[in-house]
Amino acid sequence: MPPKLTAAEIEANDAARLNELGYKQELKRELGSFGNYGLALSVVCISSGLTSLFSYGLKTGGPVVMVWGWVVVACFTLCVALAMAEISSAYPTSGGLYWWAARLSSKKYAPATSWMTGWFNLIGQFAVTAGIMYGIALMIAATISIGTDGAWVPTVGATVGIHIALCVTEGIANSLGSRVMTTLNNFSTWWQVIAPAVIMITIVAKAPTHQAPKFVFTEFNNDSGWTNTAYVTVVGLLQAQFTLTGYDSSAHMSEETKNAEIAGPVGMTMAVIVSSLMGFLFIIAFLFCIQDFPNTVNTATGFPIMQIMVDCVGKVGAIVMMVMLIIACWQCGFASVAANSRMIYAFSRDGAMPGSQYWHKIDTKRQAPINAVWLSVFIAAILGLPALGNSTAFSAITSVATIGLYISYAVPIFAKIVNKKQFVRGPLHLGRFSDVIGAIAVLWICIITILFVLPPVYPIDAVSMNYSCLLVGLVLFGAGGSWVFSARHWFTGPVINLGNKEEGEVNLENDKKMFKTSDDLEEGADSKEGVKVSEVERVA
Template identity: 50%
Template structure:
């Protein structure tokens, strides 16, 4: 039994998934899901109209700084508890015994639906980029229905690769790392080098724009800077940066497939956030300095400012070639988002939060095939509101951001409150752990409020920010289900220990009278460990 398998056994699980990922692969999956080109390109229009260049630049710096606190807190916990369940499992371990199952349940559902929203946001954004690229010559007219159809094809392609290509995923991961680093670096440098003119530093770093108003009459639109204040617009405008630097829990979800997970997985979390922050800032500056005409870019007939910048610099044929690189890169981002999503769902089913039908791992392919397609199906369903709402995509990005960050911060906050019970791993923050966890918690509380605010004025059915409604439904659903039935049926993570390996139990020092055993048809025992924390 390897060191990783021993650690997994100490957490109560047998090795079922194929373990063959190294540090670079673990870093790569989070780096690919963060995918700065995905977040920046799909929300560039939002950034230009909600605060403009100054808010985009300063917001990126501020968001990167505070997100690193979240990443540090997550990395410390990942090192101590490297398992596919990630945040919801951590909450179960870190919470007091009496409330362990409750916090695990709440964390799990926010992470579950946040991951679905991220997968939808990434791949639906890619479908939009493909539609816009196809319309560059004016021979194709994008519609909501066509975009959803493209999105369906992309989701299916990701599902097929995740199902049948598990052995090539590490290699595709390496390709993705190259695309997101060397490819995007070349993309950014090429834009700046080829641009006929460049914007001034004053434009990039000080220009504030408020195009958040919409007028349905001949009257001039009134934006939020006028109705509320420029500060309001600036705060709402950081969504682009915060949505981009999201999804780095993938390194934790892949820890059961990572070699030397106690060290590699936390480093994967930290390096993916750090490198993405630097690459994203560089890409953002290159795009902003290369804008040829601001009004033309914002009001582009193409409907996509990044594509308009490419057309202004490279012409229509050149823009298509550049967009091809971008599309291939974002495709990899969506691919690994589905990978991470499926692993979380598999772990959630393994622990009894959703139907055990989804806890099955294919013996032939060594992947959780059923949760791969469950994740794909739910992500597709989330795209359907876009057929009737122009703000559905922005809502999906907000749901993804809030849902995931709430699931990130619950275990971090629990580690702050119950720090004496937290048994740290090889990577730990020492005496700074509680300070860093507190700062991270306050930041997530702040963005959770901000991203529920309306971004467009006036507010009506077409411009309403549906994020608080969606997040409220998640919260209400999790609470109602908990008190209705889950508090009786869900007792926290169930550890699966092979019957033929009783030494695993002895090695953990678990006494028989402190276990709840449930005979499973697979020849295993599901073991409910009594939480070590005191109330």
């Protein structure tokens, strides 16, 4: 048995491994295995996804699709998480997906795949953060309305105002430094499990009546306007897939995680497993406790979850439990901003964003990318504004979040399958199942990318249209256009930010010779702003 390493030795090993990947240690490693898992669990946050989209689930397929669709989505999502975890173990860096895409692609396509993966991941994270914040705003508005017995009816303007205010609170909390982040994250890790568990037990125990198992596991309900059962079923999977999203946050926090080669992939995988189990129980518990199905589906609050709790425990009890869920969702937003800001930090460190020189700066006192934090919350706040003109904006945001993130998940997994020899296993890997699980993950992502640009409601008009196809197209043409007309001339992939002395003391992935410095790229390479540039070499 190998000797147990001290904390100082683990930290030194983490820093050395990061040096091998081309980066110096700038962020403070405050997260352990439990903390990394907790942050990913908080971002996934079943309290947020299921509460916000419970109405959507009841109308697009109803109980049978919600229950069994969750099982199907959870199984395929676990395949995606396992495929990503394997890569994360090999390359623990905050860049995550776009870094992996560059590392695992051939020399010819590495810069382009890295660029597109990074932008899809970044836009997806912006949308996830915005979706979380807007969902909390809806929850708070509904809770106030119930508490005032309907005397206060939330307007769209009021909801957007709450959304913006919530974004500001998340920015402030994320600006307080790594110790505050660790403390909040530790609390959140337990709260994400305890709060839903307490609520589930309470409503099941207090419900006046319970639905029959036949209703929970077989009842199909379609209020979408579409007549094709199969179409409604697959569109109904969005509730589950949006909820089980964001676990890549474990990878983005790698440079702040101790023993990241193991803690990161374990955190990512465990977050999906625990969320899948808790989400399944959450759905079943609330379906069993529905008292009046039509009244629940068409509740004036817009939140069937709230209506079910009112019917089971009364107004006061429902408000208390709703506040418990809101706290869980706020913590979800906190973790999402943390992960989003680290992606901004890493992408800017490699010069890929406008104003990169501002976004990758580290506040030396708090050892956190404060500028990146506020960019994250600013974009999330702005993304709430379309709701002022279109009631389906929230649904579009959730679709974009799901599609954007999962496209960025697919690229490095596919690149690893195609370029097997370029992948060097980390401490944790899938062995002979690696290619099979990776292929299943990529296929599933292709399927959901098509499904979630489809319009969920009929007839289709300016309000009911699924604008996610337009938004995803804008990302594709925006990032693709900027690549064709500009970035291809200067973006060559991840950048080495080590000093000359540090660079001379480490082996920059010399097993695969991943990096070249600007001195090696004199012919045809354009080093932007004098920064050393790295390029991925094809492995013979």
